[in-house]
Amino acid sequence: MPFQPVTAEKLAAAVVRQIEQLILRGILRPGDRLPAERELSERLGVSRPSLREAVAELQDRGLLSSRAGAGVFVADVLGNAFSPALTRLFASHEDALFDYIAFRRDMEGLAAARAATHGSDTDLELVDTIFRKMEGAHSKRDPSEEAALDADFHMAIVEASHNVIMLHMMRSMMDLLREGVFYNRSVMFRRRTTRDMLLDQHRAINDGLQARDPEAARGAIEAHLNYVRASLAEQREADRHEDVARLRLQQEVGR
Template sequence: MPFQPVQPEKLSSAVIRQIERLILRGVLRPGDRLPSERDLAERLAVSRPSLRDAIADLQERGLLTKRAGSGIFVAEVLGSAFSPALVQLFGNHPEAVHDFLSFRRDMEGLAAERAARHASNLDLQVIDRAFRRMETTKTRPDPQEEADLDAAFHMSVIEASHNVVMLHMMRAMYDLLRQGVMFNRARMFAQNTTREELLAQHRAINDALQSRDPRAARQASEAHLDFIADAYEAQRKTDRNAETARQRIEHDTAE
C-alpha cells in the first residue's frame, strides 16, 4: 500500500509556509516590514527560536531581507523581473511603450473580467475605496499623487482577480510605470480635460465591478488603456512637432 507514516511537522516549517502564502497571494508586499520578533512569535503562537529558524530560511531563499536597525522586510523580489539592461532598453525605445500598453490592455481587461466574477465583497470595497481616493484629487491635483492613486486602483483590481501569477507579473509592470521608465504620465495627462476623462474611465471600471458585470468591466478597462495609448501617441506627435519648430527657429536664427 502507498501509505507512509505521518511525520510531525516542525513549527518553523508551518511558519515558513504561512509567510510564503502571504507573499504569494500579495498580502505581504515587497518592502513591507514584518512585526517585531516578539510580536510575530505571539501572533503565530510559536517559540522565538522556531520563528528565527523560519526567518533564516526565508532570508536565505531571498524572500525576506534584514535591514540593520530597522527589522525584517519582504524582499523586493520583483526587482529581478526585468534586468537593468532591459529596463534601460525599454526606456530608450518608444515602440516598447506601445507593447507595454498593449500588454496592459490585454492583462488588465482579463483581470477586470475575473475580478467581476471572483472578487469578494471585501475586494470590491477596497477597489471602491481606491477609486474614491482618486476622486478627492480633483480639487488639489498633484501629478505624483495622482500617479500613485491610479496605480493603486489598478492593482486593487488585479489583486481582486485572484490569480497570483498575474498579480506578481503586473506588479513588475507597475514598478516600471512608477519609475517613469515607460512614459511621463504627468506630461501626458497635464490638462484638466484629460484628468476628467481619466476619472470617468476609472469610474466606469469601478461601476462595472461593483455591479459584478464581467463583460462591462473588461470593456471599460480596455477602453481606458486604448485612451492611454492614444494619449501617448498624441504626446509623441506634439514632441516631434515641437522639435521640428525648434530646429526651424535655430536654422532661421543662424542665417
C-alpha cells in the same frame, strides 16, 4: 505499500508556510518589514526559537532578508523581473511603450473580468475606496496624488482577480510605470480635459466591477488603455513637430 507514517508538522514549518502564503498572495510585499521577533512570535503563537528557525529558512530561500539594526524584511523578489539593461532598453525605444500598453490592456482586461466574477465584496470595496480617493484628489491643482492613486487603482483590480501568477507579473509591470520607465503619468494628468476623461474612464471601470459585470469591466479597461495609447501617440507626435519648429526658428533667427 506506498504509505508513510503520519508525523506532526514542526511549528517552524507551519510558520514558513504561512509567511510564504502571505508573500505569494501579495499581502506581504517586497520591502515590508516583519514585526519584531517578540511581537511576531506572540502573534503566531510559537516560541522564538521556532520563529528564528522559520525566518532562517525563508532567508535561505531568498524570500526574507535581514538588515543590521533594522530588522527582517520581505526580499525584493520582483527586482529580477527585468534586468537594468532591459529596463534601459525599454525606456529608449518607442515601440516598447506601445507594446507595454497593449500588454497591460489585454492582461488587465482579463483581470477586471476575473475581479468582477471572483473578487470578494471586500476586494471590490477596496477598488471603490481607491476610486473615491481619486475623485477627492481630482480637484487638486497638483496631479501627482491622482496619478499615484491611478496605479493603486489598477493594481487593486489585479489583486481582486485572485490569480497569484498574474498578481506578481503585473506588480512588476506596474513598478515600471511608477518609476516612469515608459512615460510620466503626471504629464498626462496635467491637462484638465485629459484629466477629466481619465477620471470618467476609471469611473466606468469601477461601475462595471461594482455591478459584477465582467464584460463591462473588461470593456472599460480596454477603452481606457486604448485612450492612453492614443493620447501618448498624439503627444509624441506633437513633441516631434515642436522639435522641427524650433529648428526652423533657429535657422530663421540666424539669417
